[in-house]
Each structure stands twice: as C-alpha cells, then as structure tokens.
Amino acid sequence: MNYLKILRSTLKVAGTAYQPNFNCTAKRFKRSSRCDISLLPSDKKPCFDLKNVLIERGNPCHAKLIRSFLYTHYWPREPSVVGLWMAMDCPYLDILTDKYSHSGDRFLAFEIIPRTGERKLIGVLVANKIWPWMIDELEEWAHYTTSKPERHRMYFTAHCYKSPNYFNKYRLDYIYDVEILGTSADVTGQSVGKLLLRTALEHAKELRYPLVQVVAVSQYAAKICEKCGMKRDWTMNYADFVNDVGHRVFFPRRPHQTVAIYTKYNDPKKGGELPCKPSY
Numbered sequence: 001m002n003y004l005k006i007l008r009s010t011l012k013v014a015g016t017a018y019q020p021n022f023n024c025t026a027k028r029f030k031r032s033s034r035c036d037i038s039l040l041p042s043d044k045k046p047c048f049d050l051k052n053v054l055i056e057r058g059n060p061c062h063a064k065l066i067r068s069f070l071y072t073h074y075w076p077r078e079p080s081v082v083g084l085w086m087a088m089d090c091p092y093l094d095i096l097t098d099k100y101s102h103s104g105d106r107f108l109a110f111e112i113i114p115r116t117g118e119r120k121l122i123g124v125l126v127a128n129k130i131w132p133w134m135i136d137e138l139e140e141w142a143h144y145t146t147s148k149p150e151r152h153r154m155y156f157t158a159h160c161y162k163s164p165n166y167f168n169k170y171r172l173d174y175i176y177d178v179e180i181l182g183t184s185a186d187v188t189g190q191s192v193g194k195l196l197l198r199t200a201l202e203h204a205k206e207l208r209y210p211l212v213q214v215v216a217v218s219q220y221a222a223k224i225c226e227k228c229g230m231k232r233d234w235t236m237n238y239a240d241f242v243n244d245v246g247h248r249v250f251f252p253r254r255p256h257q258t259v260a261i262y263t264k265y266n267d268p269k270k271g272g273e274l275p276c277k278p279s280y
Helices: 002-014 024-029 058-076 090-103 134-145 146-160 192-208 219-227
Strands: 053-058 105-112 119-130 175-183 209-218 231-237 258-265
Touching: 053 192, 058 090, 058 105, 058 119, 090 146, 090 192, 105 192, 119 192, 119 231, 175 192, 192 209, 192 219, 209 219, 219 231, 219 258
Parallel strands: 175 209
Antiparallel strands: 053 105, 105 119, 119 175, 209 258, 231 258
C-alpha cells in the first residue's frame, strides 16, 4: 500500500495522467475470462441491441416527449440551425416544435432496456404533406419576420422546396415530406434512423403517396437515405446560399457542407401490393 501511495504522488508531481483503475493486486491475481475480449468495434455501443428497439406511432400523449427530444437532441445538432447561430429559445423554433409535436405522421423509436423494462426515446421521424401554396406562404411569412436567422431559414426551406420543381416534374398535387429525421447522439450509426425511415417509406407506399422526399441537411441523414435506396435528385452547398446583399449566411460545422434532396417515387399506375396470404 505504501508503494502505491508513493507511485501516485510521483505521477502527480511529474504531471502525467493518472489512471484510477491502476490496481496491481487485482491485475495480478485476476483470472482471465472471455469477457475480457471485446468482439465489437470500438466505435459501437456495447450495450445497445437493435432487437430491443420498438417503433411506435405518435399520439397526443407523446407531445411533451417529442418536444423534449427536439430541444435536447435534434435542434442543437441540426446544421441549418447551428449554422445560423440561432438561439434555442427563439419563437420560430418554438412554433416548429409545437407543430412537429402535435401534427403530422410521427414515428418514435423506443429502446427497451431488458434489465428494468424502461422505454427510452432514441429517435423521432415526422412527415407531413406539403402543397405548392405552402411555399408562397412560407416566403411571405419570412418577408415580415424581423429576426435575420429566422428569416434566412424560412427562405432556405422555401428554396429547397421550390428549386427541384417536383410539382411540375411529376405533375403532383402534394409531396410527402420527411421534415424531421434524427436520433440521439449515443445511438448514432446504430441503424435506428434507417429503421425509422424504412417504416415511413412503407407507410407512404401503403397509402399510395406518389412521392416521398427527404431534405437531408446533414451528412448523417444523407447516408441514411442512401442506405434506404432513395434517389439523390438535387444538391446545394451551404456556401452558395446568400442573402439579398450577396453575403453568406450559413456557417455549418464539418462535414455538413452540403444539403441534398432524396426522393422515392411510387408510380400510381402500378397500384398497391396485395398482402401476404397466411400459410393455412
């Protein structure tokens, strides 16, 4: 014990990093087992299992839960919000959060912890129908907004809806738009977003929505869309979006330097698919 105290004081004086789990006795007499060898990659979360993830449809009881998730996990990491240095308590984000918490098709990913049976919200997807008149309404709303970050984001959203011109290209009355697609930081890269997006695509196919689009404002959302087989139709660099004077307004963090739109077209002429018949 005196030897360990002397060694600890020597490391503190030398200025080197001290490891608190340094225990000569435990390391010397510990019996080796299979648990000492980790077969999982170092960047994966060892205790996470995708089989324990449950996808549910949102209802009015989940409004407060969705609101808390958006302010805690989604808005602080969203490049079109962070790149504008938008405040988390601004009225525009409050209105959007209330909209996504109470309306639209909401799909929630819950992680069920087997030891306690607790349900933890780890992912949210919100999709809505957009019509052509909504783009004009958004630009008019942005024209009368005094806050510059809010005005820039409204014009940016309207520009992403208007530039591909899907309404005239496919002769559509509406587009099924996935507006929110996000997961918590501790399950990033664990296929939770892909599971949410596939559920939304199957839902749109069952209801025969002609076109599903995702405005991927981050590289994480773009990878999820590519894994789900969506087509990349339109892209733009954040540096190319300027204000009326010609100044750049977005300064997002790397690697989120571009915004892309991914689409999934369901041909109405093919009709729906018949459900699988039971074996009996």
